[in-house]
Amino acid sequence: MSSATPPPARDLPRRRADTLGRLSSGFQMWLATGSDGRGAHLIPVAYVWDGSTLTTATFRRSRTVSNLRARPTARLAIGDTADVVLIDADAVLVDVPDIDVASAEAYAEVSTDPRSSPDVFLYIRLRPKRILAWNSLAEFSGRTLMLDGSWLDKPVD
Template structure:
């Protein structure tokens, strides 16, 4: 028999989510091509308190699928501890990324792509965040809407 933990409050989920965003290194990133072909790829990331910063080759579908009107979905965790982020993404050339952001990326991930012209950064700004562990947290999984944390 499986014992289920009590559902966390929205504040607990927000706190746990912020801790995961700060501590985790990798996430699944989902995009879609202009004709609707889905693409799912794991990428490393840095959380700066307002957005996720990732890096990929310019020629990879993940980067090619980022458009001004297109959204990106990022998911952290396994199926019983999910953080689900939805939001727009922008492609940033390595030379155009603020030094502070590029330094943070390099320091956390022990990799610095700034001198690799075939690589670009992706900045994903959350508009929606959901977090849940078990079925008892599904009803109140929404913790951010329209880019604002919910109380």
């Protein structure tokens, strides 16, 4: 059995650029929410990135929405375990008629259009507070790219 050679570690600017590229070109992520006593709840969702926030949507009566009403924070995961982006984000629930047209149009290109059933769906606007990214153990140290909503100029972990 042969083992794969891990990719070389990227510096912080390269990792940030790769992460932004991934956010811009991708459209699927895992969304984890939780509330007191119920444990974590994880769902796959589509998303769109506008350069500062991610927008997704889910069923108005879902456990995800219930969790976000109780605790408006989420963890997002993009990629696989060998090349991952993790995002801790503040969440805002947005009624379908209240979403901006650009976000609604972009989201409709990657998933079911919530505007077709506004009583069934809600949009979720996710503002990153912390972003981590790594593609191997060599990148585990220094994996934090954003902290408290600001991109870092130097590694902190």
